[in-house]
Amino acid sequence: MSRIRRWLVPVVGTVAALAAGVLAAPTATAASAASVASAAPAQGKPVPCDTTSDAYSYVVIYQPYTPQFAVDLELRAKCGSRVAYYPEIGVAVASSRNADFSERVGAFRSYSGGREVAVPPTTPAAAARSEARAAAGTVRQQEETTGIAADGDLSAQQWDMRAIHAPEANKVSEGSKKVTVGVLDSGIDATHPALSAAVDAKDSAGCITGAPDRTAASWAPTTSDHGTHVAGTIAGKDVARGFTGIAPGVKLASVKVVSDAGYIFPESAVCGFMWAAKHRFEVTNNSYYIDPGMFYCPKQAGDSAAYEAVRRAVTYSNRNGVLNVAAAGNSGFDVTAQTTDPNRPHTVDPSCGILPKSIEGVVTVSAVGYAGTKSSYSNFGQGQIEVTAPGGDSAQRPPAGQGAGCPLSTVIGGQYGTKCGTSMASPHVAGVAALLASEHPFASPRQLTALLERQADPVACGTGAPVCTGPDANNSYYGHGLVNALDAVG
Structure with missing residues (x-):
């Protein structure tokens, strides 16, 4: 781009x-x-x-x-x-x-x-769009809460944290309170015992309308625990339950961009990125794509305005010191090979992209399961993935006593639950980026990205070849490799 x-x-x-x-x-x-x-x-x-x-x-x-x-x-x-x-x-x-x-x-x-x-479908094309959107909804089900954790110590179930050496990193540094991670999502439950000390109300806002709203109700979750799950991975800490996120010492800002119907429209995302820029967040996490399409094309009517609006907002935030991290998506396809949009019947060419992850400067994250190989649902593509992180996979189950195949994190009501998805992989990277920003307070987003990539542990294509292409240090499945929290504080 x-x-x-x-x-x-x-x-x-x-x-x-x-x-x-x-x-x-x-x-x-x-x-x-x-x-x-x-x-x-x-x-x-x-x-x-x-x-x-x-x-x-x-x-x-x-x-x-x-x-x-x-x-x-x-x-x-x-x-x-x-x-x-x-x-x-x-x-x-x-x-x-x-x-x-x-x-x-x-x-x-x-x-x-x-x-x-x-607008109700009145033409064959509109009807096809409606049907495609309904079918695409099944993809998002992979990120629904799949299980609620029982009472007791939860640390043994956090295999995802061990995979990126977060427990060892926490012994060195939990991150700085001077670093804020904006969670652009469905809202954060600030009453959760693992999150109450981390969420900064003054930096939080609702952005559903496209205009920031600072009232507490505007950025609190209503119909979805998605943002709360993401937040716990980044900076949760509950000593009583033995749950710890990657950077529990940093602050979180809840920036609500997901409507109660589950949509993230361009105006909400623009508001979120501009809010992050204004408040000088060091990092944002973006576990979504812009609705209702999947690919937006700058040469097509309508799409052009949506693409340009989001592009400008992302780039402005990046130029104002914000590192934006985004999920690669859960369609399980090679992004570079797509010629049609699964959500809308329109032609996709190389100029088109999934927003916001296709914008230059955004760190795009694929997902791996317990075994360390690409999650079946994770999108991929040569030059499209910067790094990878645990997102879980129901087919890659850990040994008994080490939790479910999907990562465990905070959910609404003071509870803990598991979810799978690149949405869960992305906050692992945002958490590591927050540790890096804590260690390097004057680093630019470009420098933080370089550190993320350089410190990642390379992952070879393995049996994923020939679909997976490229060398160990930068391939289409895993980018530069699995992020390493310990290296971030070492």
Whole structure:
């Protein structure tokens, strides 16, 4: 992926031009410019706006540092209103009841994941999208809680921590309270005994609408324990139960980006990354992909705006010192070989990517099971995986007394449960990255990534060849290898 250009282009053009929507993003193609121009209302004619239909949120692309008044003026002219605006990256979150809002603004400048999910199928293509989304839901079931741990000491069941030498690392360092890991997920149960000392309320926020909400209810979990499980792996500690995460000395920020329906739309992710940048988190964990598609394509209408909005937010956070770690995905395919999107019937070419993991600078993590080989569900691809970590596999069961095949961590209600998925592998890497950030407080995200890769233990393709390709030190299944917490503090 090409690096984002430094957005220092001065804003030009009249207010009338802005209202007509002709100030498109600097990356807009000729097709997008034509789309924007055709969407402009005739001068002097009132624009009829829908006042009764359901409202949906959209990401809308502008030149960075476009004045907010100009954004508001255009959105009103196109039957929308501002929910949030991030001038540093030129991304607005808008709300509109008009079914043709994207056409009015420009199909290459705006996108609504919520509308795509909610509008009933009325064409064969729309019906196919709906069916594909329903089928894709079965993939996410791998990350449901598969078992609740019994009472007693839990340390013996944490085979995943032993696999990356976390217990030995904890004896050297548990990480620094000056380091914050943002958990962009479904919320963290801050009342859990293993997490209550780690969660920092002042750095937490809800981002479901695309605008940050600092009230405690906005970032607390409601329908999912996914974020709580992720958080425990990173920084949980419960002496009474013998449970310890990788970096229990660091702080956690709950940044809720997953809706109660289980969706992560572009506006939520943009809000999350911008919040992380503003609050100077050292690390974020992103165990999700942007809904409702799986692949987003910068050359396709709609997709273009979603891709660009997330790309700008990720890159901005990275340039402001945030190392973003993401799960590779649970479809079990070679990302580089895909020509179709399993969630939506559209063509996928090499320019397309799964968000946010395909953005340059994001550390993408595959999953291994107890045996140390790739989990059956884990995505892979040469040049797509930086490192690997335990995500579990029901087919790779540990010996009796060492827990289930899926990693154990915190769940809602003060309990502990097991989950499998690359979502579980990613926080292992975020935890190790937090230890590295504690040891190297002035290291940049690029330097932390280099340390993660250099200190990882290489994993050979083994019986995964010829599907697994590349040398031990950097192959399509395991990237540079299995992360090592002890090396991070050594």
